[in-house]
Each structure stands twice: as structure tokens, then as C-alpha cells.
Amino acid sequence: MERIPTIDISPLTNPAGPQYRSTVEQIMDACTSIGFLSITGTGIAPENIDQVRDTVKAIFDIDEARKWDQAITRENYRGYIPMGFFTPNDGSGAADKYEGYKLHFEAAEDAPIRAECALYGPNIWPREVPQARTVILDYWQQLDGVADLLLGALEVGLEIPPNTLRDAFRDPMTNMTLLHYPPQAPEERGYGIHPHKDTDALTIIAPDPVGGLEVQTRTGGWITPDCPPGGFVVNIGDMLELWSGGRLKSTPHRVVNRSGHERYSFPYFAVPRHDVVVAPLLPVLTGFDRPEVHCGHWSAEIWRTNWPDEMATGDTPELGTLTD
Numbered sequence: 001m002e003r004i005p006t007i008d009i010s011p012l013t014n015p016a017g018p019q020y021r022s023t024v025e026q027i028m029d030a031c032t033s034i035g036f037l038s039i040t041g042t043g044i045a046p047e048n049i050d051q052v053r054d055t056v057k058a059i060f061d062i063d064e065a066r067k068w069d070q071a072i073t074r075e076n077y078r079g080y081i082p083m084g085f086f087t088p089n090d091g092s093g094a095a096d097k098y099e100g101y102k103l104h105f106e107a108a109e110d111a112p113i114r115a116e117c118a119l120y121g122p123n124i125w126p127r128e129v130p131q132a133r134t135v136i137l138d139y140w141q142q143l144d145g146v147a148d149l150l151l152g153a154l155e156v157g158l159e160i161p162p163n164t165l166r167d168a169f170r171d172p173m174t175n176m177t178l179l180h181y182p183p184q185a186p187e188e189r190g191y192g193i194h195p196h197k198d199t200d201a202l203t204i205i206a207p208d209p210v211g212g213l214e215v216q217t218r219t220g221g222w223i224t225p226d227c228p229p230g231g232f233v234v235n236i237g238d239m240l241e242l243w244s245g246g247r248l249k250s251t252p253h254r255v256v257n258r259s260g261h262e263r264y265s266f267p268y269f270a271v272p273r274h275d276v277v278v279a280p281l282l283p284v285l286t287g288f289d290r291p292e293v294h295c296g297h298w299s300a301e302i303w304r305t306n307w308p309d310e311m312a313t314g315d316t317p318e319l320g321t322l323t324d
């Protein structure tokens with residue numbers, strides 16, 4: 001498949017309905033070929049997405065000095081990520097051209113899950129944008145619903161028992177990165193985000209109309225997903241690829257912002273609960289050989305290896321950087 005299909009997922013809300021099966025089949029076709037799809041029919045209002053994008057923009061418009069007060073630290077991977085802060089762990093030394101703001105599944109100070117795993121906790125919400133918490137958590141909750149519908153469809157498509165996937169997402173390690181990519185000049189080398197695979201289960205993005213997201217095809221070309229206004233781009237990450245024994249594909253993608261405009265994006269990364277061990281639920285496809293992933297360990301390793309002086313070890317799960 002050399003293009004990314006657009007699928008109306010509204011029939012997924014009625015599993016007994018006449019279009020449920022055919023919708024599952026379309027989703028499976030996309031996920032087993034290119035690993036990306038555009039979706040419509042989520043019930044999320046376009047004005048809602050615009051409101052989130054405006055909020056994200058307001059967060060990046062905060063005074064530079066104030067951003068540093070709310071920056072991520074080694075102990076807490078939440079808050080502002082300055083421009084050029086992370087270089088990919090591929091040895092190239094070229095920093096990606098974005099600034100970010102990291103958010104994780106919001107767990108209250110006294111939430112029981114905090115006693116089980118130290119990575120859970122409340123987010124840092126920017127004081128300068130008081131509406132951010134409500135606007136973003138409301139959007140997050142709606143995407144939790146979309147992710148749940150998609151996971152249910154994949155359970156049917158993969159012919160695995162109901163809730164096998166969905167149950168892994170109670171108190172999940174789902175996270176979101178708010179991203180601001182300044183425009184890159186035509187002759188400027190480098191990326192907004194270098195080519196990588198997502199290491200989560202499933203990613204959902206409301207694409208910025210300025211464009212810039214590119215997806216690698218099986219034949220090695222790069223294509224831009226068509227996504228109607230108000231739609232979302234969804235992609236399979238390494239965890240669903242592993243769960244499915246290699247059937248669902250986690251596909252390299254990258255961002256290059258040559259639009260001449262500022263680009264804002266806010267991917268939602270669905271990640272299971274800390275104690276979930278992701279291992280194939282089906283016999284693996286020939287040639288597919290990957291170790292199981294403990295989600296809490298995976299997340300702790302992402303937090304640790306983000307820092308330029310920390311290295312991945314033999315024990316670190318694959319973290320999405322492409323080596324070839």
C-alpha cells in the first residue's frame with residue numbers, strides 16, 4: 001500500500017451493527033500494510049481540536065525564562081523541553097528542530113497507582129496558560145475513547161479474546177508531547193523530528209494543516225498522509241507490532257517543516273499500565289524476533305536515556321531510533 005487510507009470509524013461504536021466487520025477489515029488492511037491510517041467519525045468536534053492547538057501555541061508563546069522554570073528534569077520527565085535539548089541516540093549529533101512540553105497520564109497526589117510505580121504522578125501545568133489543564137485533559141479523555149474503539153477493533157481483527165488489549169490500558173502510561181516546530185529553510189539540513197518508529201502501542205495525532213509529517217512506504221519512499229479536516233492520523237507503534245507477532249506494522253516516519261509557518265502538534269501515545277509485559281499473543285511471523293517489553297521498565301529507560309550523558313545498555317528495550 002503506497003497511500004494511507006482514510007477510514008470512517010463511526011461504525012465501531014456499534015459492534016453489533018452491519019458495518020462493524022467491514023470497518024475492522026479496513027483498519028486491519030491499513031495496519032498490516034503501511035501501519036498508518038487517517039480516521040474520521042470520531043465524534044471529536046473540529047473546534048475542540050482548534051482549541052487544543054491554540055492552547056499549545058499559547059504554551060510555547062510563554063517567555064523563554066519562564067519556560068526554564070517549568071522544564072523537565074532527570075527525576076521528572078514532565079514540563080518544558082527546550083529547543084535542541086535532545087539529540088537522537090544514533091550518534092549523529094544533529095538535534096531535532098522542535099521544542100516540546102511533556103505530559104503523562106494524570107495521576108493525583110494520592111492516587112493508589114503511585115504506590116505501585118514511581119513514574120506516575122501529577123503533571124506540571126503551565127501557570128501562564130490557566131485553561132491548559134482542562135482543555136488538554138478533556139481532549140485526552142476523548143482520545144482515550146478513540147483508542148479504546150481502535151483496540152477493540154484490533155482484538156476482533158486479530159481474533160484474540162475481547163479485552164485482551166483494552167484491559168492493559170487501565171491506569172496506563174499513556175503520554176502526550178506538545179510540539180512546536182519552527183519553519184526550516186529550503187536549504188536547511190536536518191529534521192523537525194528525525195526518522196523513527198514509535199515505541200508505544202498506538203499513536204493518535206491531529207495533523208497541523210501546514211503539513212510536514214512523512215511516512216516511509218515499504219519500497220522506501222516517503223509519503224504524506226491525506227487527512228481530511230477534523231480527522232486524525234493513527235499509527236501502530238512497536239508494542240502493538242510485538243503483541244501481534246509482527247502482523248501490525250510499526251512504520252518509520254519523520255517531520256520536516258518546510259511550510260514557512262510555525263507548526264504545532266500534540267501526539268497522544270497510548271502505552272499500557274506499568275506492570276504489563278508485552279509479548280506476542282499469536283504465533284510470530286517468520287523472521288519476527290523481538291524480546292518482550294515490560295512497560296514500566298520501558299518507560300523508565302526512556303526517561304533515563306533521554307539525557308545526553310546516558311547510554312542505552314543491553315537491557316534497554318528498542319527505543320525507536322533507526323539504525324540502518
Ligand SMILES: O=C(O)CCC(=O)C(=O)O
Pocket residue numbers: 177179193198205207213253254255265266267
Ligand atoms: O508532529 C508530528 O506530526 C509527529 C511527531 C512524532 O512522530 C513523534 O513525536 O513521535
Ligand SMILES: [Fe+2]
Pocket residue numbers: 196197198253
Ligand atoms: Fe513518531
